[in-house]
Amino acid sequence: MVARALWLTVRPLWFTMLAPPLYPSDPVLRLENVTLGYGEFTVLRDISLEVLRGQVVAMMGGSGSGKTTLLRAATGQLVAKSGTVEVFGQNLAHADRAKIESLRQRMGVLFQQGALFTDLNVFENVAFPLREHLHMKPAKLLERVLDKLNAVGLRAAAHLKISQISGGMARRVALARAVVLEPELVLYDEPFAGLDPISMGITARLIRHLSDKLGCASIVITHDVAESFAIADQVYLVGQGVMKAHGTPATLGTSADPYVQQFLQGQADGPVAFDYPETNAFQSWLAMQRGQR
Numbered sequence: 001m002v003a004r005a006l007w008l009t010v011r012p013l014w015f016t017m018l019a020p021p022l023y024p025s026d027p028v029l030r031l032e033n034v035t036l037g038y039g040e041f042t043v044l045r046d047i048s049l050e051v052l053r054g055q056v057v058a059m060m061g062g063s064g065s066g067k068t069t070l071l072r073a074a075t076g077q078l079v080a081k082s083g084t085v086e087v088f089g090q091n092l093a094h095a096d097r098a099k100i101e102s103l104r105q106r107m108g109v110l111f112q113q114g115a116l117f118t119d120l121n122v123f124e125n126v127a128f129p130l131r132e133h134l135h136m137k138p139a140k141l142l143e144r145v146l147d148k149l150n151a152v153g154l155r156a157a158a159h160l161k162i163s164q165i166s167g168g169m170a171r172r173v174a175l176a177r178a179v180v181l182e183p184e185l186v187l188y189d190e191p192f193a194g195l196d197p198i199s200m201g202i203t204a205r206l207i208r209h210l211s212d213k214l215g216c217a218s219i220v221i222t223h224d225v226a227e228s229f230a231i232a233d234q235v236y237l238v239g240q241g242v243m244k245a246h247g248t249p250a251t252l253g254t255s256a257d258p259y260v261q262q263f264l265q266g267q268a269d270g271p272v273a274f275d276y277p278e279t280n281a282f283q284s285w286l287a288m289q290r291g292q293r
């Protein structure tokens, strides 16, 4: 409390004018009682979570449970049906397009289908966000990009075409691109997808390393229990349209909740849903199909 009062007193005037007052230990991302969905289809309801600076948070859940939907809410691509979404202390419901764009520049995103630009080489793929958003001198840009490629072990692959690198290397290039603007929050959507067990371990350690080095917060959306538990400070588990559980990897590991246990142990039978739920839209589509035959 004392530290907070001191910060509020001594922070420079320009800081107050330029940015919402964000105390260093304030959450980088905060969701409170948020409901998310598409049209009439509600994917998640009553979701609350907090991500602090320096934390690696794993967001887990079965396929179709709403993890990517949560990412879209955090980046302002999807407006919450109800509840509060705050990024860097700014309520997204009160932010216009320009404000959301400026908040987006403080975030790095590794998209689930994070395709690289195949007409650009490795270097230019990573340099792309810098060229888009910052006016850097060429020598400085070169050093920044090489530094990020170095962090993912691909400094010497800078000149290669995308068609000349493997799938796992492409994932690492996308990782370097996600952090090249040195963001305060990085969202990784399925960073381990399609990687062999060794590359998975290396990528997980890399995410932890980048978080610690840049001092940013990281959200890792994944199905992979072993890799995410090894690096996460906090784990959130979504399922059945709600937040089923959250805590440290250790507390979640000892949870008696059957849903948590089925998910963590990858069992085929249990409460984790496999079938996509039937909606009114599906029923009308089916009725139309049957009517046509």
Ligand SMILES: Nc1ncnc2c1ncn2[C@@H]1O[C@H](COP(=O)(O)OP(=O)(O)OP(=O)(O)O)[C@@H](O)[C@H]1O
Residues within 6 Å of the ligand: 038, 041, 043, 061, 062, 063, 064, 065, 066, 067, 068, 069, 070, 112, 276
């Ligand atoms: N643009 C969209 N319009 C309508 N429904 C959507 C849209 N995007 C996703 N959905 C639906 O929202 C639900 C959650 O999808 P989401 O992509 O968030 O799941 P996920 O947890 O990321 O799954 P996965 O692990 O397979 O990537 C799914 O039922 C999906 O069909």
Ligand SMILES: [Mg+2]
Residues within 6 Å of the ligand: 067, 068, 069, 112, 189
């Ligand atoms: Mg997804």
